[in-house]
Every structure is written in C-alpha cells, then in structure tokens.
Amino acid sequence: MLAIVRRPFFWIIALVIAIFVAAPLIGDDVGLRESLILAALYITLASNINLMLGYAGYINFGSIVFYGLGGYICVWLVSAHGWPLGASLIAAGIGVSALALLFGLGILRLRGAFFALATIGVNEGVQAFAENFTPWGGSSGIYMSPAAFKPLGGPAEALWIVYFLMVAVMGLSLYLSYGIKSSKFGLGLLAIGQNEDAAAILGVPTPLYKALVYSASAFLPAMAGGLFFFKSAFIQPSDAFDLTLSTEAIIVAMLGGQGTVTGVALGAYLYEELRGYLLTSETFSHFQLVIAGLLLLVIVLFFPSGLMGWIYSRFPRLQKVLP
Amino acid sequence: MYGILASIVDGVLVGLVYGLAAMGLTLIWGVMDVINLTHGAMIVAGMFALFLIVQAFGVSPYLALPPVLIGGFFAGVLLYWIAVHRMVGRPPLMSLLSTFSVNLVLIGIGTAVWGTALFNVNVSLPGLTVGRYTFPGGHIVAAVLAIVIAAALYAFLHYTRMGKAVRAVANNREAAELVGVPTTRMLAISVGIGVALAGVSGVLIGTLFPFTVLSGDTYELKGFVVTVLGGLGNPVGALLGGVALGLLEGLVAPFAPVSWTLIIEFALFVVVLVAFPTGIFASRRGSL
Numbered sequence: 001m002l003a004i005v006r007r008p009f010f011w012i013i014a015l016v017i018a019i020f021v022a023a024p025l026i027g028d029d030v031g032l033r034e035s036l037i038l039a040a041l042y043i044t045l046a047s048n049i050n051l052m053l054g055y056a057g058y059i060n061f062g063s064i065v066f067y068g069l070g071g072y073i074c075v076w077l078v079s080a081h082g083w084p085l086g087a088s089l090i091a092a093g094i095g096v097s098a099l100a101l102l103f104g105l106g107i108l109r110l111r112g113a114f115f116a117l118a119t120i121g122v123n124e125g126v127q128a129f130a131e132n133f134t135p136w137g138g139s140s141g142i143y144m145s146p147a148a149f150k151p152l153g154g155p156a157e158a159l160w161i162v163y164f165l166m167v168a169v170m171g172l173s174l175y176l177s178y179g180i181k182s183s184k185f186g187l188g189l190l191a192i193g194q195n196e197d198a199a200a201i202l203g204v205p206t207p208l209y210k211a212l213v214y215s216a217s218a219f220l221p222a223m224a225g226g227l228f229f230f231k232s233a234f235i236q237p238s239d240a241f242d243l244t245l246s247t248e249a250i251i252v253a254m255l256g257g258q259g260t261v262t263g264v265a266l267g268a269y270l271y272e273e274l275r276g277y278l279l280t281s282e283t284f285s286h287f288q289l290v291i292a293g294l295l296l297l298v299i300v301l302f303f304p305s306g307l308m309g310w311i312y313s314r315f316p317r318l319q320k321v322l323p
Numbered sequence: 324m325y326g327i328l329a330s331i332v333d334g335v336l337v338g339l340v341y342g343l344a345a346m347g348l349t350l351i352w353g354v355m356d357v358i359n360l361t362h363g364a365m366i367v368a369g370m371f372a373l374f375l376i377v378q379a380f381g382v383s384p385y386l387a388l389p390p391v392l393i394g395g396f397f398a399g400v401l402l403y404w405i406a407v408h409r410m411v412g413r414p415p416l417m418s419l420l421s422t423f424s425v426n427l428v429l430i431g432i433g434t435a436v437w438g439t440a441l442f443n444v445n446v447s448l449p450g451l452t453v454g455r456y457t458f459p460g461g462h463i464v465a466a467v468l469a470i471v472i473a474a475a476l477y478a479f480l481h482y483t484r485m486g487k488a489v490r491a492v493a494n495n496r497e498a499a500e501l502v503g504v505p506t507t508r509m510l511a512i513s514v515g516i517g518v519a520l521a522g523v524s525g526v527l528i529g530t531l532f533p534f535t536v537l538s539g540d541t542y543e544l545k546g547f548v549v550t551v552l553g554g555l556g557n558p559v560g561a562l563l564g565g566v567a568l569g570l571l572e573g574l575v576a577p578f579a580p581v582s583w584t585l586i587i588e589f590a591l592f593v594v595v596l597v598a599f600p601t602g603i604f605a606s607r608r609g610s611l
Contacts, residue, residue, distance in 0.1 A: 053416075057414065057416055059416055059419055059420070106593060106597065107593055110593075110596050110597070112414075112415040112416075113358045113415040113419060114596055116358070116419050117358065117547050117592075118592070118596070120540075120544065120547075121544060121547070121589040121592055121593070122589075124544060125585065125586045125589045125590070128583065128585050128586045129586060132580070132583065247423075247427065250420070250423075286435040287431060288431070289427050289428075289430060289431030289434070290428050290431035290432055291431075292431075293424045293425065293426070293427030293429075294424070294428055295424075296420065296423070296424035297405075297406065297421060297424040297425060297428070300417060300420045300424060301406075301409055301421065304417065
C-alpha cells in the first residue's frame, strides 16, 4: 500500500483531484462547477465500467443499474427515514455492492456474451421492480422535500458539498482502478480477460474474482447515483435506469482506451466536451445517440485500443508512467 | 379455470411469433458465434415498415411481409459488411460492441424521426369463438404465418444446396472452406436471413400489439430468453422455446400484473442459462 504512494501516478491523480476542487472555487464559478460535476460523473462511471470491460474483458451493458439503485437507496433513506447524507451514501454503496456480489455469483457463471445479455436483463428487471415497488413511489418516483438540504446549511451550500463529494468519489474511482491494476487481483483479472480457461488452469479463482470485481465496480457508481439524485431532489425509474448514461460510459472507456486508467479519464473529458458541443448545436442535438453510435463503431472497427493505445505506440515509455 | 385455459392457448399463439423473432438471432449465433444486438432495432424497423406500408397503400397488413423480407435481407447483408465481417473470429466483446453501436445509430435515427410515441396498426379479422372466449383472428393468422415461415427456413437449411452450405459453415468454417464453400458469402447470407426474419417477426408483432421506436428492447430480451430455452444456434428449438415462453406468459397473465412478466422471464433466463447452458430443447450444440 505504501509503495503506491511513491509512484508518480499516485500524485498525478492527486493533482487532478486538486484541480477539480480548486478550479470552480476560484472566482466562485457555478457554471464551471456544473460542467465539472458531469465530467466527474462520467469519469466515475467509465472508470468503474473499465474494471469489468478493460481488465476482465466482460462487458456490462447494464452498469447503470448500480447508479440508479444507489440513487434510489440514498434518496429513500434521506427522505423517508431522515438519514444524514453521508450515512445514506455509504449505505447505498454497501447495499448495492452486496447485491452486486449476490447477482454476480449467479450471472458471472455465464461466460462472455451470455453475461453481456444477462446484464441487459438485470437492468430491465431492476427497473421493473422499482416501477412496482410502492415504498419507492412506483413509476412516479420519490420527491425529496427541500428540508432535506437544511442539515447541510441550505440548498446553495448543499450543491457545493455534493460537488466536493462527487470529486471525492471520482478520485476514489481513479485510485481504485490504479490500485486494482497494480495488484495481484488485477493481474488475475487481466489474465481472465486474455484467456479465461488458461487463467483458471494457472490457479486464478475465476468465478470469485469476477464476482468480486463486479461488486467492486458497483460501489462508487452507487454513491455517484446517490449524490446525483440527492442533488436533483427527485428520482424516477426512467431517469435512474436510463441506459443512455451507461452506454456513454462504455463509449468513454473505449474512446480513451479500455484497460487504461489515464485513458478513461481522458476519454471522459473529451466526450464531455464533444457532448456539450453536440447538445448546444441545433442540427446535432437530435442526433446525439446517432453520433455516439457512429463514434463507437469507428473506434471498435479501426482503433480498438483507443486514444491511449495510439499514445503508447508513439511513446512506449509512457506506458510505465501513465497506466 | 376456463379463462386460464383460454389465456394459455392465446399465450401459445403469441409465443409462436416470439419464436419466429428469436429465430434470426439464433441463426446468426449458430453460424458465426456473433450475438446480433441490432436485432431489436430490426424488429422495430419491420414494425415501422408495416405501419408505413399500411398507411401509404391501405393494403392488408400481411402484404407488408414480402417487401420486408426482401428489404430485411439486403439490410442484413449490409450490416454484415459494415459491422460483422471484421469481427468474426475475434473475442465476443468486439462483435457485441460493433452491433451495439449500429443499434444505437438505428434507434437514434428512429427517435429523431418518430419520437417515442405509440403507433398502432389495426387488423380487422373475425375472431374464432370457442364457448365464451374469442381468440383474436390476428393472433391465429400471425401464429400460422410464423409456423409457415419457420418451416420454410427449415426446408431451406436442410433441402437446398445453399442451406446445406450455411449449415456446413456453422459446423466447421475451415472444413467448409476446404471443400469449396464460399464461406464469407454464406456468412453474409446468414446475417441477411437473420435480419429478414427479425423484420418479418416485427411485422407480425406489429399486427398484434401497439409499438414504439423503443419496443425492440423488450422483444430482443424475449428473443434471448427464447433462444436460451431452445438452445443457442438451433432455429427449430427457437420455435419450441417461443411456445414455452408464450405458455409461461399465458400462465402468469391471469395472476400477476403485466409489468412483472419481464422480471419473471429474466429470472427464467438466468436460471436456464446456469442450469442448462446448452438449452432445454437442444440435443447437442451446433444442431443447426
């Protein structure tokens, strides 16, 4: 654990977090804060999807289920049970992770493509559950009363606190990605990604590792979902389990370079910029999904190793410094 | 009791159409180990082709079948050359992503053009009345057409030279290449047939239920459930799997709200995959 502190990449992540914290504070720029919180959300979701996609070679089409379920648990605990935000977030993270472990032990017995199909089903199933579960307000969702912001010092202060917490979640995601990649656990996952049978023969406990990484990839997105829906003070099934966001997370991870830590963060930033442009442009705003799809197709067909793959091929030495 | 029986019979009728919807999925899987995630979008394309043809020409909805069959075939061949050709033989991750991205493009265009409003095609056929219960005529005709199309596919795969070549490629691509089968052309043709079947099943489903641009996801998921019930890569099993799913829906319908159906089906999907990885009706893998 201590060895990791001595590596340059540890400090590069710390620097990124510092920039995220400082940038909107200078000049009290609320607009910049709102765009950075989205970037932090994309980095969180993409980093965690990358644990499955880039390391273990398993694609999770329904990763949004962690985010939505985390949002539901957090908003429900805050509004119906009067829990403080911090405790609700941790409960959301642990609850969703535990559920993911349980699901994971079941559906991760499915290999490759079957697993991908099952993840689509998990999302549909959980969404249908939320639509029918009365304590969560069924399909009309949960509205939080403005009083919930009081303990944080009012709505304006609450937005800042949510922002800093989101940046913390983003930082933890990057450290988690880096930590796993430089551990024995990560090596096992990469082996699974290369050839699962060979990995199993060499003694990697594949079902356990897959379930563990599935569960680990649920924890921080659940907290991000909790923060996001606490911020908007409203949650309903169609927003919480909107596949667009997890689809974008896949595109982000592929764009930056699956399996890399830096690339995914870089991809998230680039995609956020692109998306901002597409949404404000008259002609393109209707075709956001079309363009996202074309982008993904081009990456998959022609640049499967993404931006970092290209950078590594130009500057091989960077692979050591920027994993 | 009588109501439940009627519900089961109707479930089987609809299940035959689900079976047809899954057949294209399982054909492509069986021939080249690629899961076609554009399947749902292609089903929706069939539904909208039906809607546009009926609206423009005012003809019987079933006359939309031949043009959709032909158009679907060419769309499938195009899909093969765009998204599948470079992915055959590579890790499943890549073909999943490439077909998924084409799906995004198609759904994106669909929502930009039609939004997510509900569309409906009216089929006015006399129903078949048995005792107190009337089976809708549309359901009966759709089920019969599904059986006819499935039989045609079976005949094509087993009694024509080209169909035998497709099966040879599914069995062992290298050996097929060695004995002179143009494998790449067979792969393209299989995707063409798979997509044509998706379109045709879209037409039939469109005559049964109202639909939106996003309906494809539900039917794609049902298609996966049917596929694992019938055994991956086994088109005849798909029809049986469809009947099984329809039976289940018919059994569940009188007791649970419709919105729970998908959860039950999905639970079934996982249980079947874990317990019978090769499918319930499959005798062996690759029995195309």
